[in-house]
Amino acid sequence: MSALLSVQGLTVRAGDKTLVSDLSFSIGAGERMGLIGESGSGKSMTAMAVTGLLPANISVSGSIVLDGQEVVGADEKHLNRLRGVATAVVFQEPLTALDPLMKIGKQIAEPVRRRLARDGQRPSRAAIDREVLDLLDKVALPQSERIANAYPHEVSGGQRQRVAIAMALACRPRLLIADEPTTALDVTTQAEILRLLDGLVRETGMALLFISHDLPVVAQVVERVMVLRDGVALEEGAVVDVFASPSHDYTRTLVDAARMFDEALGGTGS
């Protein structure tokens, strides 16, 4: 069986500046892969290329086959049929990723409605509302009705990120892309969100592309990692192998930095 996502020779350019160069990787159904690298290394560019949502000034070459369909060069109509179906994305900054003027319940309801409609149903308001509340429960938000009726600024950062995850889950994507989903959160909330994501991915069997600059974070949720620097893939392999015996200096610095950070914190890492 072919992979759910297969990226071949992906190159992303802004003008004559190369942001991602000749990147290749694939993710099978239900597989969990991490993309790590310091800020500016092209992780988000790679993620957005997969959804076909790169800014207009950016050009892409190579091939991205998602769920059997080529993304590079595809028209909006085709891409829109993939978005929310094959992939959904959780972003770094949960406050700005939610519409400030729309109640949380309504924001989650839209992808739910779209998915049910896609399955050939004409969902009733009640059915959608029920599913929205279910989703809020699933991301462990207590008092789901109250949250559904709140606006994004009325709940905490961690709760907002749970809402964003609920929105992504509402799509029931085959691949969930999480672009630094815990970076904007405090350490305790970070751990909670990671545990939640980990559990949900296992439970639903969806594949995960987890992006982070933070090695220990990535190690907690994925099986395989790819290390990116300046848009170039340095190495790729099982988490344990890459972390135990990094073959590249850059990876080694990342590992060392993470270890030192852990030791400074009293060795509470994974």
Next chain:
Amino acid sequence: MSAQDLSIDRPARKHSLALSIGLALVGLNVAVALLTLFWTPYDPLNASGGRLEAPSLLHWVGTDRLGRDYLTQIMIGARTALIVGTGAVAIGATIGVTLGILAAFATRLLDDVMAATLDILIAFPTLLLAMLVVAASDSASLWSAILALGLAISAIVARLTRILAKRVLRQDYIVASRTSGTSWPGVVLRHVLPNIWPTLSVNFALQFGLAVIAEASLSYLGLGAPPPNASWGRLLQEAQGTVYTAPVGAIAPGIALVALVIGMNLLADGLRDVGDPTRGRSR
């Protein structure tokens, strides 16, 4: 996480004083306008007293130089003002918002062209536009005035919409919504329009007031509603010659005009605050 953390401190949606005053002023205008459809104190077209009578119990605001009741004229003027303001803003909003949204989505080149065109249109004098519309429609009427004002407003609204929509389209939540499969029309309806509405609606109220005032100038030049449609603008102009002998004739329609314009602005401001869920937070 305790239940305490979840309490949602949304400020009670209490009506502000400004909103109440706005509602009262605009509501009064609408009520009077509706009333004139069925009843006016006197016949608006024929003399009901002596010329230029001072205010009295019979004629609360006096009579004009043809002996017609002023209050009756002002009441009908309220109807004209509402029709002009609403009609012009409706035309301006429909054309302006559509063009503005299209420009926000247009390619760089097309957008530049549209932006430049709008700037030229906005600089184009409304008066000249009105003359063109009247010339094109053979005769001056209330409707030619409304159309001219609506077109003038549409350029202003289009420019504002374009800027506001572009700002919204750059937001993260647009990309987030797109990644879950929202189409461009869906993005406009669900995110762009609701997020630009608070600013747009205040501008509409402003344009409403300006349209009512502009209609007055057009009427004076014979480019607005011809008699017997009483408009506050024409009342003001007619009272010019007698402003020293019968000042009430100029003051009364002036007050009515200012009251409606202020009322409209207070209403729009108040409604925006009530409709803004982030109110009470830093904005």
